[in-house]
Amino acid sequence: MSQAFDPIIGQPGAVALLRQALAQGRIAHAWAFLGPPGVGRRLTAVAFAQALLCPTGGCGRCPACRKVQAGHHPDLHLIVPDGAALKIEQVREVERLAALAPLEGAWKVFVLDDADRMTLPAAHALLKTLEEPPPRSLLVLILANPRALPPTVLSRCQPVRFRPLGEAEAVALLAARARLGPEEARLLARQCQGQIGLGLQEDPAALSRARDEALELLGTPLTALPARIEALGRDRARVEACLRAYWFWFRDLLCLAAGGDPALVVNADRLEELRRTAEATPVEAILRALECIKAAWAACQGNVSPRLSLEVTLLALARRAA
Numbered sequence: 348m349s350q351a352f353d354p355i356i357g358q359p360g361a362v363a364l365l366r367q368a369l370a371q372g373r374i375a376h377a378w379a380f381l382g383p384p385g386v387g388r389r390l391t392a393v394a395f396a397q398a399l400l401c402p403t404g405g406c407g408r409c410p411a412c413r414k415v416q417a418g419h420h421p422d423l424h425l426i427v428p429d430g431a432a433l434k435i436e437q438v439r440e441v442e443r444l445a446a447l448a449p450l451e452g453a454w455k456v457f458v459l460d461d462a463d464r465m466t467l468p469a470a471h472a473l474l475k476t477l478e479e480p481p482p483r484s485l486l487v488l489i490l491a492n493p494r495a496l497p498p499t500v501l502s503r504c505q506p507v508r509f510r511p512l513g514e515a516e517a518v519a520l521l522a523a524r525a526r527l528g529p530e531e532a533r534l535l536a537r538q539c540q541g542q543i544g545l546g547l548q549e550d551p552a553a554l555s556r557a558r559d560e561a562l563e564l565l566g567t568p569l570t571a572l573p574a575r576i577e578a579l580g581r582d583r584a585r586v587e588a589c590l591r592a593y594w595f596w597f598r599d600l601l602c603l604a605a606g607g608d609p610a611l612v613v614n615a616d617r618l619e620e621l622r623r624t625a626e627a628t629p630v631e632a633i634l635r636a637l638e639c640i641k642a643a644w645a646a647c648q649g650n651v652s653p654r655l656s657l658e659v660t661l662l663a664l665a666r667r668a669a
């Protein structure tokens with residue numbers, strides 16, 4: 348059996364589906380790896396490529412396997428957005444390369460990371476390749492928000508779903524890979540909600556700093572907000588970090604306001620402040636805030652600019668607090 352999928356943890360469904368396709372030789376030309384970031388979508392795409400490019404289906408030892416793992420196999424192409432978007436020029440380059448014969452392996456594999464950041468012209472260009480896939484070419488689209496792509500593109504891809512890891516699994520993995528103590532690992536696992544890749548990228552101190560920055564922004568006077576948002580809003584990752592911090596903050600407030608167990612609170616280091624705020628805030632206001640953050644997150648994953656998503660959220664949250 349292929350060794351390629353051994354490093355993938357917590358995605359038994361996705362791995363079983365890919366193994367089955369490989370075993371039966373029913374390899375679709377296009378795949379959509381759907382799920383939140385940080386749960387192993389890219390790792391799995393590379394493992395899939397390894398299984399396809401290794402002469403024995405992913406032995407883990409041959410030159411082909413080693414080249415895939417080291418990231419320089421000539422038949423594996425990883426495409427990431429150029430700046431904020433995956434552009435038509437990038438898709439045209441994929442189209443050009445896909446038309447050529449594989450150099451070393453049996454396939455040419457193209458992994459399009461953050462495919463939901465594809466521009467509409469790029470998606471239309473990709474549709475052409477999907478409709479008439481060159482022989483021996485395989486595309487893997489990695490995305491979190493399927494609605495960001497035209498349905499005509501997605502309907503031509505074989506879907507593979509990825510899920511966040513369970514808390515116990517995430518804690519064990521973070522403790523082992525990031526060498527954290529059990530308490531620190533638990534906090535980090537909750538903050539990244541089973542999206543372990545996020546937990547591994549961020550050290551706990553950076554995550555706390557991002558949270559503090561986001562909460563400080565909540566208290567910023569409205570007149571001073573535009574300048575702060577202008578600076579922060581250009582960086583999608585920081586806006587997402589803010590929205591995530593607000594989500595957990597208000598979720599904690601809801602937990603306490605509803606008389607929940609304080610041990611379930613994510614921001615355990617600010618428990619007293621949470622208690623005071625929860626007492627002073629009506630539950631309906633907390634629920635509305637959560638709805639508004641959720642909508643902003645969805646907008647941010649779609650085509651709305653991160654700056655605008657953050658601005659709308661902050662104005663709504665400021666009004667609620669007032």
Ligand SMILES: [Zn+2]
Pocket residue numbers: 401402403404405406407408409410411412413
């Ligand atoms: Zn091999």
